[in-house]
Amino acid sequence: MNSWLEKMYEVFDHTPVIDTHSHVMPSNELYDHRQDFLVNFLQQYLQDDIRSAGMTKEEFGYVMDENQDIVKRFAVLQPYWKRTMNTGYARLAKTTLQLIYGESDLTDDNIMKISAAYRSHMEDPDFFEHILCQLCHIRKIISDHSHYDGIEIPHDEKIFLPVYRMDYLIMPENASDIRRIERECGFPVNSLDDLENAARLIMKKARENGAIGYKSGLAYNRSLFYEFADYNEARKGFEAI
Template sequence: MNLKDRLLERIKGFDVVDAHEHLAPERERVKLEPDVCFLFSHYLTGSLAAAGFTVEGRRLDRAGVREFLLDTSKPVEERFGALEPYIPAVRYTSYAEAMWRTLEEIYGFQDITRDNFMDITEAMRGANTQGIYDRIIRDKCRIRFSLTQAGRTDYERPFMVPVLNFVLLIEFPEGRRTVEERAGKLGMEVHTLDDYMDYCRAQLRKWRDEERVVGMKTVSQPYEEPVSDSDARGLFAKLMSCGRLEEGDYHLLSVYLREKVLAMCGEEDLTVAVHAGVWDDFRRLDPKHNIPLVQKYPEVRFDIYHMGIPYVRDLAIMAGNWHNVYVNWCWTHIVSYYMTQSGIPEYLDFVPVDKITAFGGDYFMYAVEKVYGHLSMAQENVATALAMLVLHGRMTEDEAADVAKMWFWDNPIKIYNLDRLS
């Protein structure tokens, strides 16, 4: 066996922390009636849209492709018929690679064709029964913790560990009604901004202590200096008296609250996860937007996602410059397998080895089986990159295995304080 394969073998023997998913509870997944189109429904929708996916003369965007593929009110034959011509264009993407690996290992098929798509559909439906999360996540992948951000905490299995989104505290879709509902659930009354800050702290503690929440997620956004406390009090008072705010005022209030909640997460020992890169006009999602926050809140742990693709090197420098910047390669291996693989040695060059998390599947429940395919790519990427360092004499084979174990297990346990859950 060659060096990379030996390392890969050892890595596959480690327990795994899956450090980011969007999985709803299993009881909702087993209610779905999956079919072959579901395999293309997450992320590959972006590749299909980029390939010009058109149905009945109408070109669909990413969300449109997803809606079309998941619309089980239309027969699978019809949806697959629209999909089939685009498979050749997307089949070599990393998103597709995770699918091919899953298809073979979970369902036993090598390819998707017009001759077998109904057989695949049958296999998927047959497997979509209670216990599917145990079988795929726990048994097949050896995942012991799956940090999942789906706006809820009501999971059946202890290995599903919630992370919640900042928007649950800093945005007010129904204006004052949202404030009242939130506070009411905790038996609190909120009239002023100061009351609302008390509510936010109580809510964070309840999520952490009673609902096993280990982190809060936000998204990179261009840095703006927040308004003063007194201006923020005025905005909140306006929200409570008028019931709603203008768009611009909502924005000012959310920028202000985002920093307050960020600081609270540091005080309450909750990790702040930050999406960076890739989507749409990715310039708005640049990891560098976080630099002012990282400096201003040294007690907050920032776990910045996705290698900041395409700002891979920028994020490496951030994590090597500041003690409170961590890196999380969730989603990363399926955005680009090779960009990630070539990034790994550069991160080792500059970032302390104990600040890196290697894997998070980043899938929705209708694509849960692809966690397997993604994990297999992540394990292979880490094995390949570390094998190169061994060949270059930078570490021994045993040290390489130790590093991989830190990345798949020890580091995320520490960064998200997962020890306190068991």
């Protein structure tokens, strides 16, 4: 490796990080929901590479079934894992294997060992913080809590700084969105004025419950060029919901 590249890696390895885009669960929820190594290993984007390599829906369902034998599940996964080992997400997964388990790859010979080590880590209340703070040098995480239905925002105040996603307040699309707004503001939302009042109240409650700011993911659905809308046009739009 070139000396300048080694120096860059050394700097990166000691650079404190503020993670500004995260969907990481609080540690207590992570421990409750991810007790199986393969389920955790294939979370997020790596599973898309595996599927692109040819894994069927039925095979993927079997591999993610915690009630099945992990050795047999890995036997189904292995050929697809080999085909994806050079993708960016797979290389990150291999880096994780090396840093946490001291293994350069996932194989028939070490799947049981890694699985046992994973279960042991899940019983260690300090391991979550060890990964984030010690291995990744993360100091704070701006965490998107959009997967919660409600204004309650559980978070570890030592690491997490939650932001509240407000897409459904900016652009409610159906009666279900309106009912959610009513649950969270505590009064009926029958007009555009009601919606404005509800949005202000919900945003205030979110801040009181720990949110440090607000977030919108509407760029997936529309332009982020928010023009000022005519009140009557906006009212007609609300009434059409």
